[in-house]
Amino acid sequence: MKKRRRLGRGVAVVGSGMSKFGMFRDRDSKDLFVEAYREALSSVDKGMDPKDIDALYLGNFTNDFFIHQAHWAPLISDVIGHVPKPATRTEGACASSALAIREGVFAIASGFYDIVLVGGVEEMSKRSTEEVAEGLALASTPYEGKIGFTFPGVFGATACAYFARYGATREHLMNVTIKSHNNAPLNPKGQYRASIRDLMLAKQEKARKKGRDVPAWEDEKAFLSDPRANPEVAWPLHLFDCCPISDGAACLLLVAEELAGSFTDAPLHIIGLGQGSGMGLHAKADLTCFEATRYAADEAYGMAGIEPEDVQIAEVHDCFSIAEIIHLEDLGFCKPGEGYKMVEEGRTRLDGDKPINTSGGLKCKGHPVGATGVSQVHEIWKQLRQEAGPRQVPIKDLRIGATHNLGGTGGTCTFTIFERR
Amino acid sequence: MKKRRRLGRGVAVVGSGMSKFGMFRDRDSKDLFVEAYREALSSVDKGMDPKDIDALYLGNFTNDFFIHQAHWAPLISDVIGHVPKPATRTEGACASSALAIREGVFAIASGFYDIVLVGGVEEMSKRSTEEVAEGLALASTPYEGKIGFTFPGVFGATACAYFARYGATREHLMNVTIKSHNNAPLNPKGQYRASIRDLMLAKQEKARKKGRDVPAWEDEKAFLSDPRANPEVAWPLHLFDCCPISDGAACLLLVAEELAGSFTDAPLHIIGLGQGSGMGLHAKADLTCFEATRYAADEAYGMAGIEPEDVQIAEVHDCFSIAEIIHLEDLGFCKPGEGYKMVEEGRTRLDGDKPINTSGGLKCKGHPVGATGVSQVHEIWKQLRQEAGPRQVPIKDLRIGATHNLGGTGGTCTFTIFERR
Numbered sequence: 001m002k003k004r005r006r007l008g009r010g011v012a013v014v015g016s017g018m019s020k021f022g023m024f025r026d027r028d029s030k031d032l033f034v035e036a037y038r039e040a041l042s043s044v045d046k047g048m049d050p051k052d053i054d055a056l057y058l059g060n061f062t063n064d065f066f067i068h069q070a071h072w073a074p075l076i077s078d079v080i081g082h083v084p085k086p087a088t089r090t091e092g093a094c095a096s097s098a099l100a101i102r103e104g105v106f107a108i109a110s111g112f113y114d115i116v117l118v119g120g121v122e123e124m125s126k127r128s129t130e131e132v133a134e135g136l137a138l139a140s141t142p143y144e145g146k147i148g149f150t151f152p153g154v155f156g157a158t159a160c161a162y163f164a165r166y167g168a169t170r171e172h173l174m175n176v177t178i179k180s181h182n183n184a185p186l187n188p189k190g191q192y193r194a195s196i197r198d199l200m201l202a203k204q205e206k207a208r209k210k211g212r213d214v215p216a217w218e219d220e221k222a223f224l225s226d227p228r229a230n231p232e233v234a235w236p237l238h239l240f241d242c243c244p245i246s247d248g249a250a251c252l253l254l255v256a257e258e259l260a261g262s263f264t265d266a267p268l269h270i271i272g273l274g275q276g277s278g279m280g281l282h283a284k285a286d287l288t289c290f291e292a293t294r295y296a297a298d299e300a301y302g303m304a305g306i307e308p309e310d311v312q313i314a315e316v317h318d319c320f321s322i323a324e325i326i327h328l329e330d331l332g333f334c335k336p337g338e339g340y341k342m343v344e345e346g347r348t349r350l351d352g353d354k355p356i357n358t359s360g361g362l363k364c365k366g367h368p369v370g371a372t373g374v375s376q377v378h379e380i381w382k383q384l385r386q387e388a389g390p391r392q393v394p395i396k397d398l399r400i401g402a403t404h405n406l407g408g409t410g411g412t413c414t415f416t417i418f419e420r421r
Numbered sequence: 422m423k424k425r426r427r428l429g430r431g432v433a434v435v436g437s438g439m440s441k442f443g444m445f446r447d448r449d450s451k452d453l454f455v456e457a458y459r460e461a462l463s464s465v466d467k468g469m470d471p472k473d474i475d476a477l478y479l480g481n482f483t484n485d486f487f488i489h490q491a492h493w494a495p496l497i498s499d500v501i502g503h504v505p506k507p508a509t510r511t512e513g514a515c516a517s518s519a520l521a522i523r524e525g526v527f528a529i530a531s532g533f534y535d536i537v538l539v540g541g542v543e544e545m546s547k548r549s550t551e552e553v554a555e556g557l558a559l560a561s562t563p564y565e566g567k568i569g570f571t572f573p574g575v576f577g578a579t580a581c582a583y584f585a586r587y588g589a590t591r592e593h594l595m596n597v598t599i600k601s602h603n604n605a606p607l608n609p610k611g612q613y614r615a616s617i618r619d620l621m622l623a624k625q626e627k628a629r630k631k632g633r634d635v636p637a638w639e640d641e642k643a644f645l646s647d648p649r650a651n652p653e654v655a656w657p658l659h660l661f662d663c664c665p666i667s668d669g670a671a672c673l674l675l676v677a678e679e680l681a682g683s684f685t686d687a688p689l690h691i692i693g694l695g696q697g698s699g700m701g702l703h704a705k706a707d708l709t710c711f712e713a714t715r716y717a718a719d720e721a722y723g724m725a726g727i728e729p730e731d732v733q734i735a736e737v738h739d740c741f742s743i744a745e746i747i748h749l750e751d752l753g754f755c756k757p758g759e760g761y762k763m764v765e766e767g768r769t770r771l772d773g774d775k776p777i778n779t780s781g782g783l784k785c786k787g788h789p790v791g792a793t794g795v796s797q798v799h800e801i802w803k804q805l806r807q808e809a810g811p812r813q814v815p816i817k818d819l820r821i822g823a824t825h826n827l828g829g830t831g832g833t834c835t836f837t838i839f840e841r842r
Contacts, residue, residue, distance in 0.1 A: 008429045008532035056698075065486040069567075070559035071514040074713075074832030077698040078562075084716040086696035087833070088520050089512045093492040099509050103524050110530035111429035112694065112724075138491035141499075146490075273533065275507035277477075277498040292495075295505040303533075411495030412508070 005273070005303040007109040010257030012267035013418065015044040016381040018374075021248035021366030022191045023125040029063060029072065030079045032249035032368075033121045037080055040117070040251045045264035048253060050080070054113035056087040057104045059097025059120035060370035062135055066127050076121070091370075093139035094319065095407030096120055097250070098275075098373030098414035104254045105270055114259055119251030120375070122368035132245050136369070139408040141280030151319065152242060154281060154409045156234035159322040161287035163236065165337065168325070170236050172340035174224045176321040177240045179349055180357055184364035186350075186391035191246050191366030196220040203229065241321040246366030250375035266385050268377075272402070272417030274300030278410040288337075292413035293330040293404065300402075300415040301332070308332030311417065312395050313354070313383055315376035317406040318361040327404055328356065331415065355393045358383060373414065376403035384420035426694070426724040428530040431678030433688035434839065436465040437802040439795075442669035442787030443612045444546040450484060450493065451500045453670035454542045457792075458501055461538070461672045466685035469674060471501070475534035477508040478525045480518025480541035481791035483556055487548050497542070512791075514560030515740065516828030517541055518671070519696075519794030519835040525675045526691055535680055540672030541796070543789035553666050557790070560829040562701030572740065573663060575702060575830045577655035580743040582708035584657065586758065589746070591657050593761035595645045597742040598661045600770055601778055605785035607771075607812035612667050612787030617641040624650065662742040667787030671796035687806050689798075693823070693838030695721030699831040709758075713834035714751040714825065721823075721836040722753070729753030732838065733816050734775070734804055736797035738827040739782040748825055749777065752836065776814045779804060794835065797824035805841035 017039030019032045041048060056077055064070035077087035090099035097120025104118035124132055133152075137145030144154055162168060181196045194202070200223040207214045217223040224230045230238045253263075260267040276295030281287065301307065308331060316331065318324035325339035333354055334342045342348060348356035359365045359379040362372060380401035382388040402417045438460030440453045462469060477498055485491035498508035511520035518541025525539035545553055554573075558566030565575055583589055602617045615623070621644040628635045638644040645651045651659045674684075681688040697716030702708065722728065729752060737752065739745035746760035754775055755763045763769060769777035780786045780800040783793060801822035803809040823838045 005533050008530075055696075061491070064559055065491075068559060069563055070482070070486075071512070071561075071829045071832050073513065074698040074700070074829065075562065078700045078704070082698065083700055084697040084712045086717075087698040088524070088696070091492070091510045091512055092494065103509070103527065106524065106527040106531040106533065109429075109532065110527040112426050112527065112530065138485055138489060140492075141496065142490055275476075275509070276505040277495040277503065277508040279495070279499050279504055283499070291505045296507075408492045408495065411492050 005299055009109045009111055011105045011108045011254055011270045012257050012260040013252050013270065013377065013381060014255050014260055014263035014267050015040045015048065015253035016378045017043055018189055018250040018378040019248050020189045021246050021368060024247045025125055027247065029121045029123050032123065032247060033076050033119060034079060036119060036249040036251045040253055044253060045266065046262065048263055053082065053115050053117050055085060055107055055116045056082055057100035057116065057118045058087065058089050059100040059373060060089060060122060061091055061093055061096045061139065062122060062124065062369065066135055067123060092412035093407030094369040095373055095405040095412040095414055096370040098405035098416065101252065101374060101377065101416060102273060102275060102414065105273060108254055108256050114256050116254045117251055118254060118374060119249060120371040120373060121249035122370040123247045124245045124368060125247050129245065141282070141409065143282040144280050144409060152234035152237055155320040155322055156237045157281065158287055159236050162322060162326065165288050168340040171221060172344060173236065173241050173321040174221050175343045176318065176324050177224065177363065178220050179343060180318065180361045180363045183350055183358050183391055184360040187360045187365055190360045190364050191244055192364045196223060237320055243319050243362035243367040246368040248366055248368035248371045248375065250371045250378050252374055252377055266420065268381055268384055268418040268420055270416065271419045272300035272304030274298065274415040276413050278413065280409055289326060289330050290406065290410040290413055292410050293327060293406065293415065296413045296415040297331050300417050304417045310400055311402045312398055312400050313358065313380065313393055314402040314404065315357055315359060315379050316404040318357055318363055319367065319406065323406065324356065324361065331404060350391060350393055358388065358391050358393060373405040376405060380418050384418060426720055430530045430532055432526045432529045432675055432691045433678050433681040434673050434691065434798065434802060435676050435681055435684035435688050436461045436469065436674035437799045438464055439610055439671040439799040440669050441610045442667050442789060445668045446546050448668065450542045450544050451497065453544065453668060454497050454540060455500060457540060457670040457672045461674055465674060466687065467683065469684055474503065474536050474538050476506060476528055476537045477503055478521035478537065478539045479508065479510050480521040480794060481510060481543060482512055482514055482517045483543060483545065483790065487556055488544060513833035514828030515790040516794055516826040516833040516835055517791040519826035519837065522673065522794060522798065522837060523694060523696060523835065526694060529675055529677050535677050537675045538672055539675060539795060540670060541792035541794060542670035543791040544668045545666045545789060546668050550666065562703065562830065564703040565701050565830060573655035573658055576741040576743055577658045578702065579708055580657050583743060583747065586709050589761040592642060593765060594657065594662050594742040595642050596764045597739065597745050598645065598784065599641050600764060601739065601782040601784045604771055604779050604812055605781040608781045608786055611781045611785050612665055613785045617644060658741055664740050664783035664788040667789040669787055669789035669792045669796065671792045671799050673795055673798055687841065689802055689805055689839040689841055691837065692840045693721035693725030695719065695836040697834050699834065701830055710747060710751050711827065711831040711834055713831050714748060714827065714836065717834045717836040718752050721838050725838045731821055732823045733819055733821050734779065734801065734814055735823040735825065736778055736780060736800050737825040739778055739784055740788065740827065744827065745777065745782065752825060771812060771814055779809065779812050779814060794826040797826060801839050805839060
């Protein structure tokens with residue numbers, strides 16, 4: 001595949017909103033979406049009349065089987081006063097709302113619509129951890145989830161294969177976790193807001209206060225190596241290698257590029273779009289990469305006419321620490337087998353040359369699955385517009401950012417590239 | 422809304438396939454989709470290399486909660502050898518695959534892709550009738566399904582309101598059923614293939630053979646009025662007013678209009694696209710129409726630049742007999758309150774001036790919900806290409822056909838117009 005994809009009409013992001021992510025047992029999908037929608041509307045610099053929105057695309061994965069209500073696009077359309085205009089749900093497991101973005105882009109680029117709202121929502125905390133694990137496994141192939149091979153197991157096996165092939169170790173996974181948690185205190189909307197060091201010190205302080213033995217962790221890695229603090233989930237993955245169960249929503253306002261100036265002087269232009277599909281572990285020729293991500297990246301770079309090194313900042317799908325490492329490779333940010341070194345060298349930190357998951361990533365910001373794809377763009381929106389506050393990256397002439405979203409065990413992957421001109 | 426919608430690049434159908442519809446407890450979604458896909462490929466007059474297909478859109482509604490496997494787009498992508506190319510699921514309850522068509526059209530019209538496979542699939546017969554009723558009700562609003570108001574109840578209430586307002590009766594509903602069943606023997610892929618008269622004669626013959634009292638039904642309406650033959654489901658709807666539970670799949674091959682000639686000399690051009698969203702009964706200003714259908718129709722006619730009378734043949738969403746009558750009105754084929762008269766006058770019959778549901782409709786052809794939207798286009802494909810065999814309509818200069826698909830209790834409605842030039 002080397003056909004260069006193009007859009008007949010450019011599309012830009014002119015507004016973005018995100019609810020707080022977390023566990024909100026007293027809030028439902030409508031509450032969460034409205035919170036994100038209000039912020040998106042108010043983020044449009046020159047204002048937007050909601051009546052001008054032509055269509056809605058909504059990513060959601062689990063509401064039908066977790067909360068026994070399906071057909072959510074028209075329900076959300078109703079709650080934001082959008083009826084009778086069209087509302088379409090897309091589903092690609094954890095990449096559900098990245099698909100909504102793509103369909104919103106196509107709908108505008110086709111010339112049919114001018115202004116489209118795309119978003120995602122998920123409410124997961126009303127179910128037990130066991131139910132969530134079992135439910136999410138419906139997104140893996142019939143050869144994985146149905147035989148008890150839930151997501152931590154699949155990604156644990158992936159990590160084992162990666163370790164065996166490239167010589168990485170658990171300590172390299174910890175580097176990802178520590179990096180993401182270092183960004184966490186800087187994101188007020190995130191689910192977890194403490195660094196690993198803060199968590200460690202807090203636990204030691206608590207033990208001290210209660211008169212118990214104070215664990216003698218000398219640094220974050222000692223903390224993460226202690227099974228009392230960081231129990232095993234699926235070897236080699238431990239608790240802090242895994243993203244949490246979350247509730248949340250996010251949305252974006254997309255418009256035809258030629259109209260963007262009516263809404264803001266600082267739009268994000270969508271310059272690269274890519275999506276791929278993949279098979280389960282049983283059929284993969286290589287366990288240490290995701291073919292769908294590679295296909296998506298190829299498509300998006302081809303459209304944008306840029307190379308991986310041109311992407312200055314990215315949010316990548318860190319459902320597990322090992323996933324972030326492999327995606328760095330699949331997206332071309334480094335060579336295969338070098339992702340763990342890139343993290344170790346600090347290059348993906350907030351002050352690195354290629355900051356990854358400045359939001360805290362799925363690990364800290366949270367992972368309300370249907371909202372994640374759009375929430376990744378929310379972070380890029382903030383960063384490229386220099387609105388990220390204390391977590392603003394110090395890159396000079398920051399212009400190009402990207403988002404990578406993965407669904408299932410790699411069944412659906414997307415890569416989208418944005419430019420602030 | 423009177424903005425005229427246009428596509429920057431035209432899109433045409435160059436291939437179409439459909440599995441047999443029915444209850445197939447020994448076949449799964451993959452089997453069914455492959456059957457439809459093979460027919461679609463072989464229907465391309467000048468041939469198509471499947472490697473040239475850029476993307477897949479798949480409509481499905483219930484597989485995650487009925488058969489405990491979600492994330493179906495990549496699974497289907499795998500089974501047809503399409504990995505790693507993109508595969509996206511759309512969900513709009515019973516209109517799920519009509520949404521797939523729209524997204525396929527947008528993806529091509531945007532200039533991004535040239536050849537897209539769109540389809541739908543559903544496997545429902547592995548669950549009990551009660552489970553299906555409860556599951557499908559997840560597609561209605563929280564104010565309907567969750568209080569026990571399942572689909573027959575909602576459409577029964579709709580029929581009552583229609584009767585009260587316009588003076589129609591149960592006998593008018595029977596006209597719809599009799600008409601659809603008259604088309605049924607002519608569709609070899611349909612789930613039910615007997616006319617009401619044939620069913621009646623068969624029951625009488627059976628009674629005669631078994632030495633029982635032979636019911637003295639003098640005609641189809643007498644048969645349908647007998648609660649032994651046609652029991653009440655939800656007043657005024659009886660068994661023969663309701664579509665069945667079905668398994669099946671259907672798919673279409675869409676290409677950019679300028680490429681159509683490489684595949685066939687008889688493509689169907691997509692000249693009108695429309696979609697709307699709606700609210701549940703509790704919030705409707707008028708129970709006797711579907712606002713989402715009206716919006717969709719307005720959008721599609723506007724794009725096509727034609728009037729309802731220009732549509733020569735249509736498949737409309739007859740989940741219940743009353744729905745077909747109301748849709749005739751909402752689509753502008755007659756005035757509000759005159760749909761039942763249009764049917765009574767025989768205008769919607771195979772030999773009428775506006776044949777409706779020549780396939781037998783959802784009632785006889787079957788309603789595997791996620792496949793229905795695309796299967797409606799399959800019928801229009803056959804008719805406009807003069808390939809419908811014994812059910813070919815005798816309309817002179819047949820050129821324009823349309824499909825109407827409804828999801829939930831009107832939450833999602835689409836209307837699509839096709840032209841054979």
